Amino acid sequence: MWQATGVRRLSIARSVSPGVREGRAWCQRQLGQRAYAGRVIEVRNITKKFGNVAAVNDLSFDAVPGRVTGFLGPNGSGKSTTMRCMLGLDITNGGTATFAGRTYRSIRNPLFEVGALLDAGYVHPGRSGRNHLRWMASSNGIEMTRVDEALELVGLTDAANRRTKGYSLGMKQRLGLAGVMLGDPDTVILDEPANGLDPEGIRWIRDILTYFARGGKTVLVSSHLLAEIALMADDLVVIGKGQLIEQCSVDQFVDRHSNKWTRVGSPDLEGLVAAVGSAATSVSQLDAHHADLFGVTAPQVGELAARSGVVLHELSTQRDSLEEAFLRATADVQEYASNAPTSLPLPPPPAGSTPSQHGAS
Amino acid sequence: MINLLRSEFFKLRTVRLNVWLPLGAVLALMVISAAVSLLSPEPELISNADVMALIGAFSILVAMMTGVATSLGITSEFAHNTIRPTLASTPNRSTVFIAKAIVSALVGLAIGAVAVTTAFLTGSLLLSVRGGDVTLSDDDGSLAAFFGVIILNGLLALFGYGLGLLLRNGPGAVSIIILWPLLIEGILSGVLSVAGVEDPERFMPYGSAFALVIPDSSDVSGGRVWGGLFFGFVALALVVAGIVMNNRRDV
Numbered sequence: 001m002w003q004a005t006g007v008r009r010l011s012i013a014r015s016v017s018p019g020v021r022e023g024r025a026w027c028q029r030q031l032g033q034r035a036y037a038g039r040v041i042e043v044r045n046i047t048k049k050f051g052n053v054a055a056v057n058d059l060s061f062d063a064v065p066g067r068v069t070g071f072l073g074p075n076g077s078g079k080s081t082t083m084r085c086m087l088g089l090d091i092t093n094g095g096t097a098t099f100a101g102r103t104y105r106s107i108r109n110p111l112f113e114v115g116a117l118l119d120a121g122y123v124h125p126g127r128s129g130r131n132h133l134r135w136m137a138s139s140n141g142i143e144m145t146r147v148d149e150a151l152e153l154v155g156l157t158d159a160a161n162r163r164t165k166g167y168s169l170g171m172k173q174r175l176g177l178a179g180v181m182l183g184d185p186d187t188v189i190l191d192e193p194a195n196g197l198d199p200e201g202i203r204w205i206r207d208i209l210t211y212f213a214r215g216g217k218t219v220l221v222s223s224h225l226l227a228e229i230a231l232m233a234d235d236l237v238v239i240g241k242g243q244l245i246e247q248c249s250v251d252q253f254v255d256r257h258s259n260k261w262t263r264v265g266s267p268d269l270e271g272l273v274a275a276v277g278s279a280a281t282s283v284s285q286l287d288a289h290h291a292d293l294f295g296v297t298a299p300q301v302g303e304l305a306a307r308s309g310v311v312l313h314e315l316s317t318q319r320d321s322l323e324e325a326f327l328r329a330t331a332d333v334q335e336y337a338s339n340a341p342t343s344l345p346l347p348p349p350p351a352g353s354t355p356s357q358h359g360a361s
Numbered sequence: 362m363i364n365l366l367r368s369e370f371f372k373l374r375t376v377r378l379n380v381w382l383p384l385g386a387v388l389a390l391m392v393i394s395a396a397v398s399l400l401s402p403e404p405e406l407i408s409n410a411d412v413m414a415l416i417g418a419f420s421i422l423v424a425m426m427t428g429v430a431t432s433l434g435i436t437s438e439f440a441h442n443t444i445r446p447t448l449a450s451t452p453n454r455s456t457v458f459i460a461k462a463i464v465s466a467l468v469g470l471a472i473g474a475v476a477v478t479t480a481f482l483t484g485s486l487l488l489s490v491r492g493g494d495v496t497l498s499d500d501d502g503s504l505a506a507f508f509g510v511i512i513l514n515g516l517l518a519l520f521g522y523g524l525g526l527l528l529r530n531g532p533g534a535v536s537i538i539i540l541w542p543l544l545i546e547g548i549l550s551g552v553l554s555v556a557g558v559e560d561p562e563r564f565m566p567y568g569s570a571f572a573l574v575i576p577d578s579s580d581v582s583g584g585r586v587w588g589g590l591f592f593g594f595v596a597l598a599l600v601v602a603g604i605v606m607n608n609r610r611d612v
Contacts, residue, residue: 087452118445124441135372138367
């Protein structure tokens with residue numbers, strides 16, 4: 001369906017901060033070393049303006065088959081707008097998005113090729129879940145038996161005949177996913193699919209998206225749940241203020257934007273710190289037997305400890321989470337940055353009461 | 362296109378309001394026809410044209426309810442954002458909106474046919490029991506009014522859909538459907554009359570269209586054919602304007 005294209009290109013948007021540009025260049029180098037078999041989703045120079053405000057600005061990225069691509073960005077960064085532009089729901093001010101070389105609007109029965117869920121709330125409250133899927137299936141000539149199969153896949157068979165106004169957000173998400181699965185498409189686009197799902201549901205969505213990707217489908221998924229993205233995504237497209245910040249694998253992204261340090265555990269912590277000496281730029285003691293060493297790698301610590309004959313109970317490389325890496329990477333482009341204190345002071349006790357009285361009441 | 366028509370018809374009939382609104386109007390028309398047939402003091406004097414005049418006058422309410430239903434059919438797509446999965450399922454917007462227009466018009470015609478048939482049959486049956494005799498005739502205009510009810514229903518369904526597509530706002534579209542004949546056309550014809558326009562009613566789409574359901578339409582300026590064509594043109598113009606506008610806007 002799609003052709004092998006060799007080295008992937010990354011578009012460098014104009015008017016971006018040096019940090020962002022540097023990040024892109026780094027990822028471009030990394031990606032250049034990886035030979036993808038091909039690509040299905042190609043977004044090229046999409047621009048979308050609302051009045052004078054550019055919600056998406058010259059955005060380009062790819063999503064490839066067999067991998068889950070996480071689409072990340074702070075609130076208001078243009079993720080949902082980009083997805084709507086990709087599907088032709090919003091009229092762009094420039095640029096194209098193609099699926100296996102074709103624009104979405106040129107696909108005759110898209111449910112067989114691209115399954116999209118932009119918002120689980122896009123259902124008529126007076127229509128039953130089954131009927132919602134039936135009109136979708138009917139529009140693309142999908143057999144009605146597939147509706148029941150899809151409902152079973154998402155675990156909504158029992159609630160299928162209930163009107164959707166009685167559905168919880170999680171049930172609506174499942175219904176939306178059933179709609180995505182109707183035509184068994186090669187490409188899946190989901191905007192915040194884990195929104196409103198319970199832990200079981202979140203795990204289910206993670207498993208099913210990973211299953212899709214391992215089966216060769218192209219999966220593009222946006223989410224605010226960074227821990228979930230870290231678990232399910234292979235690649236990342238990170239945007240901020242409508243512009244591409246980086247596109248690379250999750251590991252590369254975290255490597256680039258996170259701090260690394262070495263955690264050690266030893267019955268002779270003092271001896272170990274002395275053995276490492278000036279190799280570590282700083283030491284943070286956790287307890288009597290554990291410490292974090294900065295500026296020195298785990299192999300270096302291991303060698304130094306061996307030379308000095310210090311016993312090690314723990315030696316591991318630590319690094320920031322995807323969340324921390326994401327926050328660091330998007331620090332310049334946060335639309336709605338908060339200044340919440342790290343810990344809030346306790347409110348004062350009521351007038352005339354003593355701490356012991358307050359505690360006893 | 363067949364798949365799309367099937368899907369749109371399915372959508373329309375799977376929302377209760379879209380079913381109950383026209384069905385209620387159909388039942389109301391039948392009840393009115395039955396009541397007049399039963400309570401009329403001299404049933405043998407009631408003519409074909411009298412029955413059709415009664416049904417025709419009240420059929421305007423059925424047609425307006427059908428227009429409200431088709432209008433809500435499209436505006437609810439925008440209100441609940443189901444227009445997005447609709448256009449994601451069929452990205453060619455013009456095709457989708459044309460399919461919706463066809464389904465709206467066909468549903469309107471079907472409701473009109475059911476309404477006028479049940480009302481006329483009920484009325485004629487009850488009158489015949491009471492000694493009256495009414496049938497549809499080509500001579501007194503009752504047959505033309507019978508089919509006029511069906512056509513008006515189809516046109517008002519299209520009109521409601523077009524208005525809804527253009528405004529994307531349910532309350533706004535419904536208000537206009539109801540207020541247009543009651544208020545807007547009255548004001549407009551008054552203004553035109555003051556401006557010196559002779560016989561301004563013929564330029565009022567709704568008023569002209571009512572000639573369709575009157576057995577003796579000779580006293581209506583423009584007549585039955587003009588009224589139908591004029592209102593049809595207005596309804597079609599609204600649909601085309603709605604399609605052009607929605608092809609250029611975000612959904």
